[in-house]
Amino acid sequence: MPLDAIPVVIAPSGLRAGELSGNAPPLLREIAEMVRRLLASGETSAIDLQALPLTPADLEWLREQLGEGEIAVTLNADGESSLDETACPGVWWITHHNPMGAVVSAFIEVAFVPEVVKAHPEDVVIGLEHLELLISDLS
Amino acid sequence: MPLDAIPVVIAPSGLRAGELSGNAPPLLREIAEMVRRLLASGETSAIDLQALPLTPADLEWLREQLGEGEIAVTLNADGESSLDETACPGVWWITHHNPMGAVVSAFIEVAFVPEVVKAHPEDVVIGLEHLELLISDLS
Numbered sequence: 001m002p003l004d005a006i007p008v009v010i011a012p013s014g015l016r017a018g019e020l021s022g023n024a025p026p027l028l029r030e031i032a033e034m035v036r037r038l039l040a041s042g043e044t045s046a047i048d049l050q051a052l053p054l055t056p057a058d059l060e061w062l063r064e065q066l067g068e069g070e071i072a073v074t075l076n077a078d079g080e081s082s083l084d085e086t087a088c089p090g091v092w093w094i095t096h097h098n099p100m101g102a103v104v105s106a107f108i109e110v111a112f113v114p115e116v117v118k119a120h121p122e123d124v125v126i127g128l129e130h131l132e133l134l135i136s137d138l139s
Numbered sequence: 140m141p142l143d144a145i146p147v148v149i150a151p152s153g154l155r156a157g158e159l160s161g162n163a164p165p166l167l168r169e170i171a172e173m174v175r176r177l178l179a180s181g182e183t184s185a186i187d188l189q190a191l192p193l194t195p196a197d198l199e200w201l202r203e204q205l206g207e208g209e210i211a212v213t214l215n216a217d218g219e220s221s222l223d224e225t226a227c228p229g230v231w232w233i234t235h236h237n238p239m240g241a242v243v244s245a246f247i248e249v250a251f252v253p254e255v256v257k258a259h260p261e262d263v264v265i266g267l268e269h270l271e272l273l274i275s276d277l278s
Contacts, residue, residue, distance in 0.1 A: 025277050032270045039263055065273055070216045071256060077209045088266030089258035112258045117210060119228035119251045121178060127227035128174045134204055135171060138164050 017056045024058040027108075028065060031091060034110040038090055044111035046094075059106075066091060066108075073117055079104070083114045156195045163197040166247075167204060170230060173249040177229055183250035185233075198245075205230060205247075212256055218243070222253045 027047065037043045049059065067087025075081040079098045086093055092114050094107040109115070166186065176182045188198065206226025214220040218237045225232055231253050233246040248254070 025274075028270065028274050028277070032267060032274060035263060035267045035270065039260060039267070070214055072213045072215075073256070074211045074213075075209055076211075085258070086266075088263075088270050090263040090266060091270075112260075112263070113252050113256055117212070117252055117256060119224070121251075124174060124178055124227075124229040124251070127225075127229060128171060128178070131167065131171045131174065131227050131230075135164075135167050138167070 019055055020057050020061060021053060021055050023052060023054055024062045024065075027052070027062060031066075031088075031108060031110065035088065035090055038110050038112070042112075044109065044115070046107045046109040049106040049108065063093060066093065073114065075116060081116070083109075083117060158194055159196050159200060160192060160194050162191060162193055163201045163204075166191070166201060170205075170227075170247060170249065174227065174229055177249050177251070181251075183248065183254070185246045185248040188245040188247065202232060205232065212253065214255060220255070222248075222256065 030047065034045045034047075037045065054062075063086075069085030069087050069089065071085040073083035075083065079096065080101075081094065081096045084093045085091075090110055090112060092109045092111065094109055094114060095103055096105045098104045169186065173184045173186075176184065193201075202225075208224030208226050208228065210224040212222040214222065218235065219240075220233065220235045223232045224230075229249055229251060231248045231250065233248055233253060234242055235244045237243045
């Protein structure tokens, strides 16, 4: 099911932060579908939580439903990002902050490991060159 | 080069914690070789730091040489583990603690991502079942 097919209801503009819009429960079904795809084909996917009409109460409900996992990743690059495994392995709650600490984006990523945690081969090559330089300085 | 081929010198028993044994620099060469293998074939490998005659000063020197990376992972399962990327991407400094907080093991792992950070498919299946139960409770 593509993301734009999620039957979300546009939150009434009068909805308060503490109120549930009714948009979060369908997301749980979408996440389950994403996990099935991950298991079936290894396909990873993500939901941009800021692109959906969710209230803070919706997000809190969703996070509580997904629970807390064993792994928490912190990425410090031009602002801090937290990538927290939920109690459903393979479902990660990701929040990116700007250098001032404000949340700039929030995602649910369904993957065996979030993409940004993996070292990229081109960066490993650069690191190896640095390491070789260190070693040549030793001798 | 297999680990037992590293030309380590057995630290004299009289060596103090703050002294360098001379065993750390050869490890840098071994790590560079491990990184080359990772890039060439995707083969991951690890060095058990407690199995080598290294003083605290050696470990400190090694950690300083490898530098600090952007990613820090915390794993909470029967004691806390920290898996910190070094400034050489693909080289991770891993410390496992027991529930009382004492260090029980320390490794350098060379991998695009440390093995324990990846969700295992069998755990993802269990998480999906939990998610499906949550969903069936909603309707």
